[in-house]
Amino acid sequence: MRVAIFGTGYVGLVTGTCLAEVGHQVTCVDIDQAKVDGLNHGIIPIYEPGLEPMVKENHAAFRLAFTVDAASAIGQCPVVFIAVGTPPDEDGSADLQYVLAVARTIGRHIQVPTVVVNKSTVPVGTADKVRAVIAAELSARGVDIAFDVVSNPEFLKEGDAVADCMRPDRIVVGSANADSVALMRRLYAPFNRNHDRVVEMDVRSAELTKYAANAMLATKISFMNEIANIAERVGADVEQVRQGIGSDPRIGWHFIYPGAGYGGSCFPKDVQALARTAQQAGLEPRLLNAVEAVNDAQKGHLFELIQRHYGSDGVRGRTIAVWGLAFKPNTDDMRAASSRRLLEQLWDAGACVRAYDPEAMDEARRIFGQRGDLVFCDSAGAALDGADALAVVTEWKPFRSPDFARLREALADAVVFDGRNLYDPAEIEAAGLAYYGIGRGR
Ligand code: UGA
Secondary structure (H helix, E strand, C coil), X not given: CEEEEECCCHHHHHHHHHHHHCCCEEEEECCCHHHHHHHHCCCCCCCCCCHHHHHHHHHHCCCEEEECCHHHHHCCCCEEEECCCCCECCCCCECCHHHHHHHHHHHHHCCCCEEEEECCCCCCCHHHHHHXXXXXXXXXXXXXXXXXXXXXXXXXXXXXXXXXXXXXXCEEEECCCHHHHHHHHHHHHHHCCCCCCEEEECHHHHHHHHHHHHHHHHHHHHHHHHHHHHHHHHCCCHHHHHHHHHCCCCCCCCCCCCCCCCCCCCHHHHHHHHHHHHHHCCCCCHHHHHHHHHHHHHCCHHHHHHHHHHCCCCCCCCEEEEECCCCCCCCCCXXXXXXXXXXXXXXXXXXXXEEECCCCHHHHHHHHCCXXXXXXXXXXXXXXXCCCEXXXXXXXXXXXXXXXXXXXXXXXXXXXXXXXXXXXXXXHXXXXXXXXXXXXXX
């Protein structure tokens, strides 16, 4: 099937590549000429495991093309995806300007009956807006071409995006039109073997499903962070509590890891956007507001532990090694990353930072630039050189089992602040280091 996809960010690029991988003829469109040129030369703008070879193979096999030419990409395509960003505007609502700009472009260029598929994370009611924009463009052209707008939210995770896309646990298709649903089923048939993963529903329910999924996951995390904060005060260990509740299948093992707060381009933005949607609909979203407030406070918790150790002005003049800058492992993405809050707090308190991340160093240089109180290090070991203490912010695999004796030797103040509960406190303390974790009573 011929498919056009607008937007070559995480969602558009991964979706387009996976659709090409299963044999569809995909053209990805972006307004950024440099990005398109790069992609046509095999330069992938994001770090995502497994993506680069897949892009190159499908590009070489002429199943995957990149262009800025919207008109030729849309051409005779029966399916056109919208996969552009929906950043928060000032009040936290999703900003639809990019989605609606693509809708205008689609309305200007479609030639044949088209199913427009919205993959961007958009507030409930956006499909109707997209429909109205396309209809207005068609009537301005004086043509009458049939089209439908389907909501097909994506559920891929950064770092696992290719696997999530190739093996989806569900494919949500929101449409009232049986022909559109049938076409979506044909498009996704290669991903839908063995058992039916397509969940059909109305458009608004599909739009809300995306937010409900992310808000539920964010809620689990904030809930566990609150339990961690209670544990800390009552002398319990949240890691033991986690072990004690996860085996109940109604709770489950996923997304109950307390830590330095959730970040990334999705949870913070989507929880806020859903809260604004609720408010606009006349409902005060008490739970969502609390989820966000708990997370915001949690991002400052690691610094509170550092201050607790050093005393109120004792952080001044210290050098802290920071392991992990990305908002989670296996990505170079630092959007809303907890590391950013920690670094700002350390600098405000007069500390210096020696930072290392396996993938996000370029991104960190871009964000922070050159400054006297930040040293970008080439390895986890190098970050320890001349440091007084270590703070771990992201749970990258290489950080999971360091040589504690080496840590003890390297860190002048012999203290570790473990923002992801990676280490066994007893083991670390046996090596002669002080230990602070999240919700562990120390
Ligand atoms: C999230 C969802 O998991 C995807 O299903 C969704 O498609 C995506 O948003 C999206 O809307 O595009 P992502 O933001 O890539 O995916 O990352 P997650 O793996 O969900 O992690 C989000 C944050 O939560 C990270 O900062 C992570 O460290 C934190 N987290 C996660 C915890 O603090 N504790 C946990 O137990 C799990």
